[in-house]
Amino acid sequence: MVGVAEGDVVEEEDLQKLPYLKAVVLEALRRHPTGHFVLAHKVKEEVDLDGYRIPKDAYVNFMVADMNWSSGRRGSWRRARGKGLT
Template sequence: MAELLHNPPILTKVKQELSAELSSKENVKEQDLSWLPNLEAVIKETMRLHPTAPFLLPHRAERDVQISGYTIPKHPQILVNTWSISRDTTNWDEPTKFKPERFLNSDIDFRGKDFSFIPFSAGRRICPGLNLAVRMVSLTLANIVHKFEWKLADGVEPKDMDMKDKFGITLQRAEPLLAIPVTSANG
């Protein structure tokens, strides 16, 4: 939501998509989500820029391996830095910019088959809650965007929002988002 409020043209695009696809529907339902590519792109881009956890769970190499020219010896604990991977210029054009359009007409998904985007890990250790998490985030965001107009508290302008992250075991906004919902015509 913070990225949408920080980027009003993208918020408008998602609202227009919701209005066009759902017209007078009061609630966005799970079956509606497949018709909302801009919403899905916004969620993917948000998870790329702001992963829930900046590091995946620790891994351990079972044998010596070579990865991208580096030797990973057997047994040391390995942490995969998803935050850094998501900002790597070899993987992403303008990696620090919020550009959901990079996921439109793309086959990059949440399942970790493309290792430049692994918000839920990959392979045998992929998050078992992936499907539930994506559905719940998608439904929640779709409904609050569809039902409300949003403004920032205290007269803050979108360009003045502090978008810094606060690092820890999980990644959070450094400054909490203060937004005011206003009932829209769809609410």
């Protein structure tokens, strides 16, 4: 396991050697995003989205905090090996 010696300051070049730190930060941002809403988007043409009619020129907003909470994602951090995190 690669780490930083006790008492040493973590330098930028050390970050590539600390994949679990990256995984923890990404998981923290997934669970608690810095912004709960992204910028509103204007609909260019009428569209049916999962049974909801969204008229042209309407504004839609996405709640980022809810986007990553589907039941299929639970435990996905355990399957992260080989995906650039560890």
